[in-house]
Amino acid sequence: xxxxxxxxxxxxxxxxxxxxxxxxxxxxxxxxxxxxxxxxxxxxxxxxxxxxxxxxxxxxxxxxxxxxxxxxxxxxxxxxxxxxxxxxxxxxxxxxxxxxxxxxxxxxxxxxxxxxxxxxxxxxxxxxxxxxxxxxxxxxxxxxxxxxxxxxxxxxxxxxxxxxxxxxxxxxxxxxxxxxxxxxxxxxxxxxxxxxxxxxxxxxxxxxxxxxxxxxxxxxxxxxxxxxxxxxxxxxxxxxxxxxxxxxxxxxxxxxxxxxxxxxxxxxxxxxxxxxxxxxxxxxxxxxxxxxxxxxxxxxxxxxxxxxxxxxxxxxxxxxxxxxxxxxxxxxxxxxxxxxxxx
Amino acid sequence: xxxxxxxxxxxxxxxxxxxxxxxxxxxxxxxxxxxxxxxxxxxxxxxxxxxxxxxxxxxxxxxxxxxxxxxxxxxxxxxxxxxxxxxxxxxxxxxxxxxxxxxxxxxxxxxxxxxxxxxxxxxxxxxxxxxxxxxxxxxxxxxxxxxxxxxxxxxxxxxxxxxxxxxxxxxxxxxxxxxxxxxxxxxxxxxxxxxxxxxxxxxxxxxxxxxxxxxxxxxxxxxxxxxxxxxxxxxxxxxxxxxxxxxxxxxxxxxxxxxxxxxxxxx
Numbered sequence: 292x293x294x295x296x297x298x299x300x301x302x303x304x305x306x307x308x309x310x311x312x313x314x315x316x317x318x319x320x321x322x323x324x325x326x327x328x329x330x331x332x333x334x335x336x337x338x339x340x341x342x343x344x345x346x347x348x349x350x351x352x353x354x355x356x357x358x359x360x361x362x363x364x365x366x367x368x369x370x371x372x373x374x375x376x377x378x379x380x381x382x383x384x385x386x387x388x389x390x391x392x393x394x395x396x397x398x399x400x401x402x403x404x405x406x407x408x409x410x411x412x413x414x415x416x417x418x419x420x421x422x423x424x425x426x427x428x429x430x431x432x433x434x435x436x437x438x439x440x441x442x443x444x445x446x447x448x449x450x451x452x453x454x455x456x457x458x459x460x461x462x463x464x465x466x467x468x469x470x471x472x473x474x475x476x477x478x479x480x481x482x483x484x485x486x487x488x489x490x491x492x493x494x495x496x497x498x499x500x501x502x503x504x505x506x507x508x509x510x511x512x513x514x515x516x517x518x519x520x521x522x523x524x525x526x527x528x529x530x531x532x533x534x535x536x537x538x539x540x541x542x543x544x545x546x547x548x549x550x551x552x553x554x555x556x557x558x559x560x561x562x563x564x565x566x567x568x569x570x571x572x573x574x575x576x577x578x579x580x581x582x583x584x585x586x587x588x589x590x591x592x593x594x595x596x597x598x599x600x601x602x603x604x605x606x607x608x609x610x611x612x613x614x615x616x617x618x619x620x621x622x623x624x625x626x627x628x629x630x631x632x633x634x
Numbered sequence: 635x636x637x638x639x640x641x642x643x644x645x646x647x648x649x650x651x652x653x654x655x656x657x658x659x660x661x662x663x664x665x666x667x668x669x670x671x672x673x674x675x676x677x678x679x680x681x682x683x684x685x686x687x688x689x690x691x692x693x694x695x696x697x698x699x700x701x702x703x704x705x706x707x708x709x710x711x712x713x714x715x716x717x718x719x720x721x722x723x724x725x726x727x728x729x730x731x732x733x734x735x736x737x738x739x740x741x742x743x744x745x746x747x748x749x750x751x752x753x754x755x756x757x758x759x760x761x762x763x764x765x766x767x768x769x770x771x772x773x774x775x776x777x778x779x780x781x782x783x784x785x786x787x788x789x790x791x792x793x794x795x796x797x798x799x800x801x802x803x804x805x806x807x808x809x810x811x812x813x814x815x816x817x818x819x820x821x822x823x824x825x826x827x828x829x830x831x832x833x834x835x836x837x838x839x840x841x842x843x844x845x846x847x848x849x850x851x852x853x854x855x856x857x858x859x860x861x862x863x864x865x866x867x868x869x870x871x872x873x874x875x876x877x878x879x880x881x882x883x884x885x886x887x888x889x890x891x892x893x894x895x896x897x898x899x900x901x
Contacts, residue, residue: 326856327790347854348792357792358822432662521697526667528691530799532854535792546821557822562794567812580697616796616852617687618666 294446295465295474296484299453303480304461305336310477311385319353320387321346330389341388344431345608349538350393351400353386354416355560357535361412362556366549378415385473386422392436392608394424394448396538402600403541412558421473424449430495433609435622438501441606443494454490462488500622501629503603509628510593517582519631523624524585526617531562533611533619539592539604542568563587589624637741638681638707641733642670645705651731652702655692657685667692669701681707681735688846690715693730694805705731710759711846713750714879715802718844720747721884724805747882754880761845761864768861784862785825788832790855793823797859798835800852803842810834832862840866841887844879 299307311318312334320339322331327347333339363374386393397417404410404417427434427443436442446452450470454462462484465474474481513519534540544561547554561568564584570576578584592604605621612620642654653671658678660666665684669692670676688711692698706712713734719725732744734753744750761769772780795811798804811819811831819834820827843863850860870876873896874887 324790324856327854329790358824358827525669525698526692528695528796528799528852530796530852531794532796532852535794536854544821548820548822557824559822560792565795566807581695582697612661614854616800616848616854618660618664620661623661 292466292468292471295471296486296488297463297465297474297481298484299461299463299477299480301455301459301461307477307480308333308336308339308387310480311387314476315382316385317382318385318387319350321389330386333387339388341425344427344429345390345392345610345613347610347614348536349396349608349610350386350389350422351396351538351540353384353420354397354413355400355404355541355543357560359412359558360555361545361558363553364549364556365553366551376412378411381416381419383419383421384416386420388425389422390427390608391424391443391445391447391449391452392441392606393538394422394452395441395445396606396608397422397448399539399596399600399602399604399606400541402596402602406600421450421469422448423451423453423470423473426452426454426490426493427495427497428455428493430497431609433612433620433622434495434497434607435500435609435625436607437497437499438622438625439503439603439605439607443497444490454493456488456490456493462490462493464490501626506625506629507593507597507603509631510590511598513628513631514586514590514594519628520586520589521582523627524582524619527564527581527585527619528617529564529566529581529584530616531560531564532614532616533588533621534562534564535560536610536614538606538608538610563591585619589628593625593628636679636681637739638679638733638735639676641741641743642679642705643673643676645731646671646676650703651705653698654679654705654707655689655698656707657681657687657689669698671701681739685709685735687851688712688715688802688848690719690802691800691805691848693719693725694802703729703731705733708732708734708744710754710757711844712802713744713754713757714759714844715846716879717747717750717754717882717884718803718842718879719805720882721886722842727882751881759845759877759880761867765845765847765860765864768858769865772861772865784832785829787857788825788828790857791823791828791832792855793821793828793831794854796852796854797849797857800848801839802846802848803839803844804835810838832859836862836866839863841870841874841876842878843867 317332319330320333321328321343322338323340328340328343330346330350361376365372404413446466450467452464456462465471542561544559546557569578596602596604645651653669656668656679657665658668667689668678689706690712727747734742819830845864847860850858853859870887876887
């Protein structure tokens with residue numbers, strides 16, 4: 292559909308959240324919790340931290356939570372009875388105040404979970420989420436969205452995007468039919484915007500630091516360059532902080548929790564940084580050491596996903612670098628790979 | 635050229651060590667570990683008040699060990715980690731070359747465990763005053779208040795295991811958390827799974843924690859995990875007269891039986 296431009300007053304934001312709440316929509320938004328910022332369900336505008344650069348974790352948990360029940364079962368003499376969780380029970384939800392890199396991160400997740408067999412747990416939740424992103428007026432040295440095809444005003448993945456254009460006014464871009472449907476519920480708060488608003492004036496300046504096609508090409512060709520992966524990952528301590536804050540990391544594990552009478556099957560986040568990640572029952576691990584796990588992390592995002600799903604598995608949000616306890620900076624490592632001469 | 639750069643250059647040149655674990659400038663205002671083997675790398679070494687990370691966890695890392703004989707830049711917590719690792723038979727005397735950074739920026743070299751022990755006897759190894767205040771607050775709480783405090787903190791946990799990965803004492807190749815035959819700890823990062831994991835980890839560090847604080851520094855969700863293990867330091871001291879990381883041949887309090895051990899915990 293053709294993009295529509297509207298104006299919303301900052302002073303009406305609080306009414307907007309009230310409207311969403313009164314229509315029964317759960318609203319998920321960034322909330323400050325000490326030094327971290329979580330994406331959580333909110334009741335009113337004053338709970339929402341709209342001035343933060345980025346939430347600590349990405350918004351992916353709205354459709355792909357860290358723990359998710361997929362099945363309940365009972366163990367009876369007559370056999371096992373299964374009670375599957377019906378994904379259709381999920382509620383229509385609004386994701387409010389997330390950043391463009393969060394919204395576009397769902398594009399990668401859509402590609403991963405949309406492959407056959409389709410993942411109904413993710414797709415139902417994602418399908419029932421309406422995403423209102425806020426473009427970025429500021430960025431920091433960890434941001435590199437513009438190097439991976441995104442940007443501080445990137446609208447990919449968003450249903451609506453809000454951009455502050457003055458102290459009083461927000462430019463509202465209505466981008467999808469889902470966004471249009473939601474916007475219709477607060478049409479009384481919107482006025483028409485002139486066609487000549489230059490949104491880019493209100494966005495952060497995020498410099499392009501590498502050529503993504505070059506990085507993809509060189510990553511793909513570097514599988515056997517053990518020295519490269521070892522040098523980059525010597526200080527990596529093998530935790531899962533990077534994967535768990537990432538908007539596109541989608542690896543998961545299943546665990547059953549049961550007693551003698553009943554049990555639940557849970558889907559949990561997993562990380563390729565863990566030594567247990569690909570450990571076989573035999574005791575063999577194809578990724579025995581951390582450098583091989585680091586290689587997997589980079590190759591998955593910059594070789595396998597471009598090849599198989601035609602998307603780069605990175606939004607350049609820099610969350611992994613900010614969260615890393617030992618300063619593994621992905622922007623720096625990708626730049627180094629891009630500058631590498633392949634012989 | 636700084637004393638540190640001169641010293642490490644000499645150590646590498648005369649083959650005393652093959653690699654030196656020190657600090658370099660990281661991204662933004664951060665400092666990070668560097669594994670120095672070449673002349674280019676040696677020039678990146680820095681030493682200032684921000685160089686606080688306890689680097690000894692790297693001594694246990696497979697790919698770092700493979701670099702050859704290691705030298706390390708140590709602070710007080712790192713010296714204590716080395717003592718504790720030695721007492722747990724993870725490092726042999728003379729295996730690691732240790733350079734200690736004094737407060738005035740001068741360097742002291744330690745080539746054996748005895749000299750580290752002697753040095754630690756006259757060094758302040760205590761918990762920082764702001765951390766002591768937080769522990770006092772926790773201890774002043776009722777059991778119920780403390781329970782609620784920790785449950786609220788653990789709600790934030792995403793089970794990325796950064797605390798475990800950053801801890802110099804969490805060197806087990808197969809952590810209890812990762813054992814699934816039987817499953818001791820629920821894998822899920824839900825209420826019970828988070829609680830079980832953190833309590834299990836705290837218990838495994840009782841009498842072993844050297845109060846470096848790496849667990850809390852590493853946590854991306856800002857959970858003050860150091861307080862959990864710090865709170866176990868004084869009961870261990872009071873009950874067994876044992877302090878972790880002070881001697882290379884210390885017996886571990888919780889796995890050592892002595893006929894005169896107090897039995898006042900038996901109801």
